[in-house]
Amino acid sequence: MTQRHRPTIHEVAKVAGVSISSVSRALNGNTSNADMVARVNAAVQEVGYVPSMVAQSLKTRHTGQVAFAMEDIGNAAYLEMVRRIQPTLREVGYRLLLHSTGADAEDELGVLASLSQNYVDGLILCPLRVTGRHVEALRHPAVPVVVIGLLPDDVPVDNVRADSRVGARMAVEHLHEAGARRIAFIDGPLDTVPGRARHDGYRMGLEACGLKPDDHLIRFADFQFEGGRHSARDLLTQHPDVDAVLGANDLIAMGAMHALRELGRHVPGDVRVVGMDDTPLAATSFPPMSSVSLGSADRGRIAAELLLRRLDGDGSPPERVTVPPSLTIRESSR
Amino acid sequence: MTQRHRPTIHEVAKVAGVSISSVSRALNGNTSNADMVARVNAAVQEVGYVPSMVAQSLKTRHTGQVAFAMEDIGNAAYLEMVRRIQPTLREVGYRLLLHSTGADAEDELGVLASLSQNYVDGLILCPLRVTGRHVEALRHPAVPVVVIGLLPDDVPVDNVRADSRVGARMAVEHLHEAGARRIAFIDGPLDTVPGRARHDGYRMGLEACGLKPDDHLIRFADFQFEGGRHSARDLLTQHPDVDAVLGANDLIAMGAMHALRELGRHVPGDVRVVGMDDTPLAATSFPPMSSVSLGSADRGRIAAELLLRRLDGDGSPPERVTVPPSLTIRESSR
DNA sequence: GCACACCTCGGAAACGTTTCCCAGCATCCC
DNA sequence: GGGATGCTGGGAAACGTTTCCGAGGTGTGC
Numbered sequence: 062m063t064q065r066h067r068p069t070i071h072e073v074a075k076v077a078g079v080s081i082s083s084v085s086r087a088l089n090g091n092t093s094n095a096d097m098v099a100r101v102n103a104a105v106q107e108v109g110y111v112p113s114m115v116a117q118s119l120k121t122r123h124t125g126q127v128a129f130a131m132e133d134i135g136n137a138a139y140l141e142m143v144r145r146i147q148p149t150l151r152e153v154g155y156r157l158l159l160h161s162t163g164a165d166a167e168d169e170l171g172v173l174a175s176l177s178q179n180y181v182d183g184l185i186l187c188p189l190r191v192t193g194r195h196v197e198a199l200r201h202p203a204v205p206v207v208v209i210g211l212l213p214d215d216v217p218v219d220n221v222r223a224d225s226r227v228g229a230r231m232a233v234e235h236l237h238e239a240g241a242r243r244i245a246f247i248d249g250p251l252d253t254v255p256g257r258a259r260h261d262g263y264r265m266g267l268e269a270c271g272l273k274p275d276d277h278l279i280r281f282a283d284f285q286f287e288g289g290r291h292s293a294r295d296l297l298t299q300h301p302d303v304d305a306v307l308g309a310n311d312l313i314a315m316g317a318m319h320a321l322r323e324l325g326r327h328v329p330g331d332v333r334v335v336g337m338d339d340t341p342l343a344a345t346s347f348p349p350m351s352s353v354s355l356g357s358a359d360r361g362r363i364a365a366e367l368l369l370r371r372l373d374g375d376g377s378p379p380e381r382v383t384v385p386p387s388l389t390i391r392e393s394s395r
Numbered sequence: 396m397t398q399r400h401r402p403t404i405h406e407v408a409k410v411a412g413v414s415i416s417s418v419s420r421a422l423n424g425n426t427s428n429a430d431m432v433a434r435v436n437a438a439v440q441e442v443g444y445v446p447s448m449v450a451q452s453l454k455t456r457h458t459g460q461v462a463f464a465m466e467d468i469g470n471a472a473y474l475e476m477v478r479r480i481q482p483t484l485r486e487v488g489y490r491l492l493l494h495s496t497g498a499d500a501e502d503e504l505g506v507l508a509s510l511s512q513n514y515v516d517g518l519i520l521c522p523l524r525v526t527g528r529h530v531e532a533l534r535h536p537a538v539p540v541v542v543i544g545l546l547p548d549d550v551p552v553d554n555v556r557a558d559s560r561v562g563a564r565m566a567v568e569h570l571h572e573a574g575a576r577r578i579a580f581i582d583g584p585l586d587t588v589p590g591r592a593r594h595d596g597y598r599m600g601l602e603a604c605g606l607k608p609d610d611h612l613i614r615f616a617d618f619q620f621e622g623g624r625h626s627a628r629d630l631l632t633q634h635p636d637v638d639a640v641l642g643a644n645d646l647i648a649m650g651a652m653h654a655l656r657e658l659g660r661h662v663p664g665d666v667r668v669v670g671m672d673d674t675p676l677a678a679t680s681f682p683p684m685s686s687v688s689l690g691s692a693d694r695g696r697i698a699a700e701l702l703l704r705r706l707d708g709d710g711s712p713p714e715r716v717t718v719p720p721s722l723t724i725r726e727s728s729r
Numbered sequence: 730g731c732a733c734a735c736c737t738c739g740g741a742a743a744c745g746t747t748t749c750c751c752a753g754c755a756t757c758c759c
Numbered sequence: 760g761g762g763a764t765g766c767t768g769g770g771a772a773a774c775g776t777t778t779c780c781g782a783g784g785t786g787t788g789c
Contacts, residue, residue: 067511067513067537069774069775069776070775070777079738079739080738080739080740081739081775081777082740082741082777082778082779083737083738083739085776085777086737086778089777091777091778093736093737094738097737097738111511112512112776113453113512113513113775113776114512114513114514115452115453115458115513115514115774115775115776116453116744116775116777117775117776117777118449118776119449119450119744119775119776120743120744120776120778121744121777122744124449125514126492126514133478134474134477134478134481135474135478140468140469140474143468143495144469144495147493148495148497156492156494157492157493158490158492158493159477159481159492159493160490161477161478161481161482163482177401177445178446178447178448179447179448180448180449180459180460180490286678286679312679315679318681319679319681322681341620342675342676342679344620345620345646345649345650345653345676345680346679347653347680403744403745404745404746405745413768413769414768414769415745415746415747415769415770416747416748416768416769416770417767417768419747420747420748420767420768426767426768427766427767428767428768431768446745447745447746449744450744450745450746450747450774451745451746451747452746452774453744453745453746453747453774453775453776454745454746454748454773454774455746456774
């Protein structure tokens with residue numbers, strides 16, 4: 062930790078025998094004199110100069126940083142997004158800041174507020190719940206913001222959506238087609254955006270198939286494995302006639318598969334199972350589990366691209382992109 | 396994107412009728428005059444002032460940011476680390492920058508070099524392979540660095556290690572104790588740090604159990620599911636007497652479990668399986684899979700704590716912490 | 730040969746903070 | 760009551776860049 066003095070542009074200028082303005086110009090390609098450029102570069106090498114990001118940011122008013130805020134990066138869907146967002150941004154020189162807010166709406170708002178500190182040029186936000194205060198904060202963001210997730214139509218912000226309502230519906234229709242008639246649903250909390258949408262989709266699916274919705278066949282877990290397992294055990298004990306379970310995400314569905322196994326029910330023979338998000342968990346489970354992909358990776362990529370356009374100065378009206386879901390059918394529901 | 400003028404400390408000073416020095420002091424708690432503080436705060440509220448992070452960084456010479464660089468955040472072990480590093484840093488006000496280098500040594504070196512741009516106060520690095528150039532770059536880092544992973548002893552950098560050699564050995568001993576005699580091993584690439592260590596541990600384990608190492612029972616995959624599956628299929632076809640498989644990580648082991656199932660071999664009846672890293676995959680697989688935890692979360696937390704100490708100005712000699720492995724026994728090896 | 734345009738480069742002003750330094754004032758002690 | 764002491768708050772410098780502006784030099788056209 063020997064605090065060696067970091068060389069500045071002034072030292073470079075002195076060594077090269079030119080002014081600091083010339084150094085700056087030479088380094089930023091704003092000069093045509095080849096000799097000058099050569100001398101500056103030589104001096105840069107000699108003193109080991111590296112420009113200070115911070116000073117540049119102060120002057121140029123942009124930081125080369127973008128933040129991504131979501132509930133928990135441990136969630137596979139968000140993980141997939143990060144994996145696409147990072148390279149997309151990186152390609153054009155942006156760094157990625159991660160905010161795992163831990164499902165704390167207060168924290169999300171904090172992130173939004175902290176944008177005025179100007180430490181990032183833009184934000185990609187994945188709110189789990191959208192409150193009035195979110196909407197308020199999003200009306201006048203200090204920097205461009207792209208929201209992944211459902212948003213009221215009048216919020217003037219680029220918005221990338223999954224259609225998990227349609228996704229849930231597709232799953233139900235598929236299960237029906239495969240022969241299921243008593244299709245249960247283990248949802249996440251109803252006050253979350255995805256929980257609500259999937260619930261609606263489930264009901265729409267039932268109706269489309271001519272099945273009568275039965276609230277007793279709906280359970281609520283917390284998007285986690287244990288919740289799914291517990292709910293499924295409960296469900297199947299009380300309603301042994303259930304012949305299919307849709308989980309609001311793969312973790313829930315995996316939990317359900319475990320519960321079924323513990324109850325001695327065969328998947329898919331006795332009960333079919335479908336999950337959502339199509340995470341690696343689904344493909345590697347046994348039996349491999351059908352799952353509705355909500356295009357997390359695509360949503361991440363698209364969000365990053367939208368943001369980059371804004372950062373490039375695009376002032377066109379906010380865009381709204383919806384990524385269609387797709388169902389991957391595997392053994393668990395055949 | 397109406398570029399409203401962001402209020403600066405000067406505006407606050409004007410509104411409060413004091414000097415900018417007083418505003419700064421009031422905001423940073425370096426004044427005792429309650430009246431002054433109140434007036435400044437009122438002015439801050441009135442004009443909606445938020446300090447510019449960038450200007451502060453330039454002046455104070457620290458950014459409140461820390462970078463974490465690893466191969467791929469999709470890897471569950473790194474993910475666990477991030478999940479612990481972020482809150483630990485956040486608690487004391489640091490933001491986390493993510494660098495997923497994609498196993499590109501060049502990129503890792505780039506991150507190391509870019510540290511002199513001073514956009515972060517510190518770095519936590521997880522190199523997959525450690526080259527001479529890594530070591531060279533680590534000798535004079537521009538900011539404090541903590542390395543998670545094996546490092547030559549003479550590199551003067553805080554270092555947090557897993558003991559995956561001992562971990563692999565524990566797994567072998569456990570399998571032997573459970574009755575296995577032909578224990579196969581599907582490793583990652585030998586030229587990676589963990590690949591090498593686990594290989595050594597596997598052999599140590601065999602010797603400790605009095606089993607004769609047989610190179611035919613070793614396969615190499617790429618730490619991925621498909622690699623594990625393919626290797627296991629191959630292995631079991633050529634050596635049907637194999638009665639246990641150790642995977643160098645959970646993905647490999649999961650792949651092996653699938654291959655076994657496809658070959659009609661029962662787990663654990665015919666073949667026992669143990670994975671490594673103890674990711675959620677292990678706990679949610681069927682049958683639940685034994686796995687050696689290498690303490691990823693702990694390593695992340697410890698690395699963050701070490702770094703924070705350095706950022707606090709601790710100048711003591713570099714520390715080396717080794718996190719002991721622990722084996723979680725589940726059905727797959729009972 | 731001179732006026733003019735053009736280009737190159739240096740000086741200096743910003744960007745928005747923190748902090749050093751010092752003047753002014755009140756307090757205290759002898 | 761006067762000088763030393765301590766505290767408070769203002770002015771200004773500094774952090775390390777980019778960029779505006781203008782001076783000087785060079786080339787061109789008449």
